[in-house]
Amino acid sequence: MSGPKRGRRHGGGHDEEHENHERWLLTYSDMITLLMVLFIVMFAMSTVDAKKFDQLKESLAGAFGGSQTLVTGGSSGSPDTSGVSPDQIDLQSAAGGQGADVTTLSKQEQDKAVQQNDRAKAAADLQKARDEVAKLKAIEQKMTELLAKQGLADSVQFSIDQRGLVVTIITSSVVFGGDSAELLSQGKEVLDAVAPALVAIPNHLEVGGHTNQLPVPTKNYPSAWELSTARASSVVRYLLGKGMTADRMTAAGYADTKPLYPPSDPLSITRNRRVEVVVLSDQSAEVKALLPTAAAEK
Incomplete structure (x- = not known):
């Protein structure tokens, strides 16, 4: 009796293992x-x-x-730093x-650093202006020597302004006749003397014609504007024949709007009547503004 019971208990009658459904x-x-x-x-x-x-x-x-x-990605709940x-x-x-x-930088230290940077830049610009003046003076010296060989040194004046080297050619009885834009023989000699120095440099040239303040009626031109522009154009055309390229030159007429001498000065009649050939500086505007200051140091 006990044998069959043991057989049923071990032969498959035991309870199944309970499955954990919360694992x-x-x-x-x-x-x-x-x-x-x-x-x-x-x-x-x-x-x-x-x-x-x-x-x-x-x-x-x-x-x-x-x-x-400053735009940041912080939240609106940032602590107050107004203090x-x-x-x-x-x-x-x-x-x-x-x-x-x-x-740690104070406001005064920050301002001092900015001032030091500004002074350093100003000093660097002034040195560049001095170097540029030295180059322009070398060009002036070359033209002065060429003019002296031709006995025409008194026909040209030199100055340096914020544009560059200004070569002023007095036109009264030298370059042009009255009411005329045709170059005279002596005017051609002046341009022949300065042309080699102008051709040898890379700078652009600005040729400007100027008249005096006398209200003399013109026959060949409607006004002093056309006359001054025609004279500047004549100089440009002549320099083109001496080896200058058209892309390096511009011509402009100013009539009597930019006098060298006031009308009350006796020299105004002859000296304001002129042609200017300006050797333009290629420096920055800040450096060019310092050219007169650097030139005055010489």
């Missing part, structure tokens, strides 16, 4: 825990000390001379102490 909760809780840790790490990495960040922002804005308003003075901010602390080589 997925363990996996789910592990995943949630890992996600929570991940977000905590990400939040810790992205969190910025708002007060220190605002200090850094204000200091950098002051150092670059710009506005202290922080931008005149004295420790950038080392604002940078979070992460080894940044930043020193």
Whole structure:
């Protein structure tokens, strides 16, 4: 009797193992825990000390001379930093102490640094102007020697202004006759003397015609404007025949609008009637503005 009972008990009559239907909760809780840790790490990495960040922002804005308003990705709940003075901010602390080589800069120190930069640039520009004047003086010296060989040194005057080297050719009975834009023989001799020096340089030339203030009626030209422009054009055409290229020259007439001498000066009648050949400087506007100052030092 006992044998069959044991057979039924071991032969398949034992109870089945109970299945755990809540095992997925363990996996789910592990995943949630890992996600929570991940977000905590990400939040810790992205969190910025708002007060220190605002200090850094204000200091950098002051150092670059710009506005202290900066678009950032911070939240609207940033701490109030209105009590922080931008005149004295420790950038080392604002940078979070992460080894940044930043020193404390006051407003006065920032202004001093800007002034030093401005002075350095001004000094560099003045030196460039001095170098440019030296080049222009070399051109002047070459033309002076050529004119002296022809006995025409008194027919030309030289000066330096913000445009460059101004070669002034007096036109009264030298270059043009009255009410005429036709070059006289002596005018051609003057241009023949200075042309080699002009052809040898790369600078552009501006040729300007000028008349005096006398209201003398013209027969060949409607007004002094046309006469002064025609004289400048005659000089340009002549220089083209001496080797100058058209793309290096411009012609303009100014009538009596740019006198060298006031009408009350007796020299105004002869000296204001002139043609100017300007050797234009190729320097920047800041350097060209310093050319008269540099020329006055010579």
